Amino acid sequence: MNLPNYFLADLPPEATFSPAMMEEACRALKRNREQYLAGRSTASLVRLLADVADNWLQSDYPFRQLALAEGPAATGFGAATLAAGLDGFFREITADKLNALIVQDLGHAQRLDSPAATPAEMKAQRAALATGPELIFHIAGGRLPNPALLSLILGLLSRSAQVLKCPTGGSFLPRLFAHSLYETDHKLGACLEIAEWRGGAGALEAVLFQTADCVTATGGDELLVDLRGRIPAGTRFLGYGHRVSFGYVTADAAAGNGARRVAAAAAADVVAWDQLGCLSPHVIYVETGAGHGGELLAELLAVELERRETVEPRGVPPPESAATIASRRGLYEVRAAHSPDTRHWASANSTAWTVVYEADPRFQVSCLHRFIYVKPVRDLAEALQSADAVRGRVSTVGLAAAEEQASALAAQLGRWGVTRVCPLGRMQQPPLAWRHDGRPALADLVTWTDWEQ
Amino acid sequence: MRGARAGDCDSTATRGAGRVIGTAVAENQPGSGSQNRMNEADTILGELAARSRGLMRPTLDGRPGRGIGEEAFGALALDLFAAQFAHNPAYRRLCQYRGVAPAKVTSWRGIPAVPTSAFKECELTCLSPERRERVFYSSGTTGQRPSRHFHDAQSLALYEASVWPWFAEHLLPESGGPLPALVALTPPPALAPHSSLVHMLATVGRMAGEVAFLGGIDPEGAWELSGERVLAAVTGKAAAGPVLILGTAFNFVHWLDYLAAGGVRLRLPAGSRVMETGGYKGRSRVVPKAELHAAITDRLGVAPECIVCEYGMSELGSQAYDGVAGRGGPGGGRLGFPPWARAVVVSPETGAEVAEGETGLIRVFDLANVWSVMAVQTEDLGGRRGAGFELLGRATPAEPRGCSLQSI
Numbered sequence: 100m101n102l103p104n105y106f107l108a109d110l111p112p113e114a115t116f117s118p119a120m121m122e123e124a125c126r127a128l129k130r131n132r133e134q135y136l137a138g139r140s141t142a143s144l145v146r147l148l149a150d151v152a153d154n155w156l157q158s159d160y161p162f163r164q165l166a167l168a169e170g171p172a173a174t175g176f177g178a179a180t181l182a183a184g185l186d187g188f189f190r191e192i193t194a195d196k197l198n199a200l201i202v203q204d205l206g207h208a209q210r211l212d213s214p215a216a217t218p219a220e221m222k223a224q225r226a227a228l229a230t231g232p233e234l235i236f237h238i239a240g241g242r243l244p245n246p247a248l249l250s251l252i253l254g255l256l257s258r259s260a261q262v263l264k265c266p267t268g269g270s271f272l273p274r275l276f277a278h279s280l281y282e283t284d285h286k287l288g289a290c291l292e293i294a295e296w297r298g299g300a301g302a303l304e305a306v307l308f309q310t311a312d313c314v315t316a317t318g319g320d321e322l323l324v325d326l327r328g329r330i331p332a333g334t335r336f337l338g339y340g341h342r343v344s345f346g347y348v349t350a351d352a353a354a355g356n357g358a359r360r361v362a363a364a365a366a367a368d369v370v371a372w373d374q375l376g377c378l379s380p381h382v383i384y385v386e387t388g389a390g391h392g393g394e395l396l397a398e399l400l401a402v403e404l405e406r407r408e409t410v411e412p413r414g415v416p417p418p419e420s421a422a423t424i425a426s427r428r429g430l431y432e433v434r435a436a437h438s439p440d441t442r443h444w445a446s447a448n449s450t451a452w453t454v455v456y457e458a459d460p461r462f463q464v465s466c467l468h469r470f471i472y473v474k475p476v477r478d479l480a481e482a483l484q485s486a487d488a489v490r491g492r493v494s495t496v497g498l499a500a501a502e503e504q505a506s507a508l509a510a511q512l513g514r515w516g517v518t519r520v521c522p523l524g525r526m527q528q529p530p531l532a533w534r535h536d537g538r539p540a541l542a543d544l545v546t547w548t549d550w551e552q
Numbered sequence: 553m554r555g556a557r558a559g560d561c562d563s564t565a566t567r568g569a570g571r572v573i574g575t576a577v578a579e580n581q582p583g584s585g586s587q588n589r590m591n592e593a594d595t596i597l598g599e600l601a602a603r604s605r606g607l608m609r610p611t612l613d614g615r616p617g618r619g620i621g622e623e624a625f626g627a628l629a630l631d632l633f634a635a636q637f638a639h640n641p642a643y644r645r646l647c648q649y650r651g652v653a654p655a656k657v658t659s660w661r662g663i664p665a666v667p668t669s670a671f672k673e674c675e676l677t678c679l680s681p682e683r684r685e686r687v688f689y690s691s692g693t694t695g696q697r698p699s700r701h702f703h704d705a706q707s708l709a710l711y712e713a714s715v716w717p718w719f720a721e722h723l724l725p726e727s728g729g730p731l732p733a734l735v736a737l738t739p740p741p742a743l744a745p746h747s748s749l750v751h752m753l754a755t756v757g758r759m760a761g762e763v764a765f766l767g768g769i770d771p772e773g774a775w776e777l778s779g780e781r782v783l784a785a786v787t788g789k790a791a792a793g794p795v796l797i798l799g800t801a802f803n804f805v806h807w808l809d810y811l812a813a814g815g816v817r818l819r820l821p822a823g824s825r826v827m828e829t830g831g832y833k834g835r836s837r838v839v840p841k842a843e844l845h846a847a848i849t850d851r852l853g854v855a856p857e858c859i860v861c862e863y864g865m866s867e868l869g870s871q872a873y874d875g876v877a878g879r880g881g882p883g884g885g886r887l888g889f890p891p892w893a894r895a896v897v898v899s900p901e902t903g904a905e906v907a908e909g910e911t912g913l914i915r916v917f918d919l920a921n922v923w924s925v926m927a928v929q930t931e932d933l934g935g936r937r938g939a940g941f942e943l944l945g946r947a948t949p950a951e952p953r954g955c956s957l958q959s960i
Contacts, residue, residue, distance in 0.1 A: 418900070418911045418912070418933060419933065419945070421900035421901055422900045422912075422913050422931070422933050424900065425900035425901075425903075425913060426667060426669065426900075426913070426931040429667030429669060429670070429929060430667060430669040430670075430673070432646070432649065432650070432667075433646055433666075433667060433669065433670040433673050433674065434673060435649065436645045436646045436648070436649030436650075437642070437645055437646075437673070437674065448901070448902045448903075449901050449902065450900060450901050
């Protein structure tokens with residue numbers, strides 16, 4: 100890849116960073132922010148972000164071409180999977196949607212520019228200004244680029260200088276995105292730093308914890324607890340823990356002609372980003388009734404996954420993951436050989452996709468890489484009871500239900516603790532304004548100044 | 553009521569209450585199959601065991617089983633497959649599910665391998681319940697059901713016949729002369745009757761004269777050892793000559809931690825050696841192998857070439873070693889099974905054997921497994937290294953850990 104050495108992540112892998120380098124980098128970022136970013140208008144930032152996103156959707160955009168050409172080797176995702184994932188993400192980054200996000204999270208499109216008031220506030224003779232952090236330190240986790248890209252976008256909207264630490268081997272796409280911003284607007288690019296180093300580099304991170312006024316992190320509970328203990332009390336910390344997701348299909352939706360459509364939607368959620376995100380389903384729950392037990396849907400899902408594999412082949416998993424899939428398949432094959440309560444379908448001569456049907460409704464964490472469980476339940480109450488062990492850690496439920504039922508089901512899911520309900524087939528395509536793990540992501544970054552006139 | 557319902561696959565244990573399945577009647581249950589059939593199984597499997605044992609006898613040069621060629625191995629493997637297909641109902645059902653039967657298999661490499669997880673799910677044995685005198689459990693991590701490998705007197709005798717020559721070849725290679733004193737860091741057989749490792753060490757002890765078991769069991773049933781007691785025992789034995797210390801990796805970590813805490817460094821007599829078998833299973837902190845071996849050399853004074861790794865599991869009757877005490881190994885951590893067991897490394901993607909140097913899952917064909925299943929698919933990752941393999945790690949256990957998010 101022929102990119103200028105602009106970010107730390109551009110340096111060769113053997114490069115090491117010292118705390119002094121990091122301190123200097125932070126000073127420069129803050130300086131650049133003050134000069135080039137702090138005074139920008141929301142409108143200009145929105146326009147710029149929307150333009151960059153639109154570029155990413157063009158097939159001849161060099162950064163997109165680079166992402167699709169070198170991405171498979173760098174990220175482990177196939178080119179078609181990358182293209183679909185990036186398209187889904189950048190289609191959301193439009194001027195309208197960015198403005199709508201600001202209004203949703205901050206109540207007024209100009210809150211970040213100057214004191215502004217909603218009609219209700221005006222009546223009360225009040226106004227308010229939202230100010231973003233001076234420097235945000237993002238600690239990205241996981242295999243998907245979307246959360247990191249979204250963090251950068253929200254950080255820019257809030258006029259913050261940003262350091263993004265990517266997981267080892269995970270900087271490729273964030274780096275390309277940062278370069279695309281830099282190319283569009285050098286000054287804006289000068290307020291970003293993208294880096295990659297192994298976790299536990301305590302001295303480097305200590306510099307950032309001391310210098311940043313907001314830290315965001317995605318990762319396991321253990322990591323979040325550890326980070327919380329190392330971050331100064333006055334620094335805002337936004338931790339996003341691991342989440343799981345599942346699908347829910349009502350008996351009506353699974354019946355008759357709808358079954359094939361539902362299977363295609365479920366397959367889309369399994370195929371997207373090779374099922375490696377928090378929003379990807381581990382299990383598809385199917386309401387039994389109308390003469391079927393969920394096995395039909397499992398079978399149709401297998402057919403659909405096989406079809407999708409030909410057009411959007413899964414990426415190459417690391418050997419440990421392939422071994423885990425092979426071993427799990429072995430287990431379910433043994434169960435299937437001995438009982439009709441377990442059935443399984445799997446790609447031949449590869450671990451590309453696996454469907455396991457189990458009569459036992461207990462929620463099961465999948466080994467992912469397109470390995471999905473289908474489980475029958477009487478109703479949503481049984482599904483939720485069966486998923487009790489992951490209660491509080493469920494992000495998204497993909498719902499296939501008739502319109503008249505959906506509202507009640509969404510309410511039931513919400514009261515149980517699910518933070519996002521969407522149609523099955525769109526689980527990995529949250530809208531820009533979605534509330535990440537139930538929190539308003541942009542609103543969580545800012546600090547308010549209330550002005551009572 | 554499982555015994556009475558005669559399900560050969562323990563399908564109730566992992567499923568929700570009230571979902572009882574697997575009610576097929578197994579042929580090896582008393583009263584369900586014919587007495588003739590059981591007699592026939594006894595005869596056939598007894599003959600096969602005798603043939604297997606024949607292969608384990610030392611050849612003229614005194615080396616165990618050197619004379620086994622591809623043909624002899626393949627012939628016995630295929631005969632074992634046919635017999636196990638006929639007399640091990642859980643295995644037969646799996647083969648039938650895969651559409652494989654003895655008539656369709658012409659090479660030992662094509663014999664269907666049973667995943668180790670099947671030893672947790674099913675009663676994978678040709679032995680009728682009243683014949684199952686012993687059972688070895690795998691030492692799985694907490695919360696997981698263990699594998700179960702059933703034995704009777706005959707199958708234990710074959711197990712022991714397989715253990716000793718290959719152990720002696722690697723840990724006691726001296727011909728004639730006094731043997732080192734054997735010390736095991738595990739609990740004794742009376743306290744760990746279901747451990748195949750402990751049974752193996754007891755077997756070795758019997759053959760070599762004696763083994764002192766120094767480990768114990770804590771109130772929760774976990775293995776423990778008193779560092780002080782081990783220190784006293786080893787020091788006592790070492791006063792008379794070389795010692796051979798046998799234990800799991802976590803046994804050694806526990807003891808070495810004790811020695812380090814007290815600042816103790818032993819210099820065991822020349823000829824002393826160590827057999828370490830992998831696996832931590834959450835019983836101590838995990839120490840990389842090179843670090844553990846360096847600590848053994850540092851704290852015990854045992855030279856690196858005198859530290860031998862063993863690879864074994866409750867599902868297998870044979871073990872692999874990575875070198876000969878005092879002479880080191882072939883390098884690269886290469887483990888080798890005895891000639892009556894063969895390991896192949898298969899691609900998790902295709903199930904086909906990987907090329908030299910590549911990584912895959914270790915599959916073992918073990919002719920010492922006569923009354924259970926000869927072909928076992930492990931969940932361990934290995935690199936193919938010539939006729940042997942290098943252990944590269946364990947895949948996440950196949951049996952999903954319920955709702956633990958640690959694995960994602």
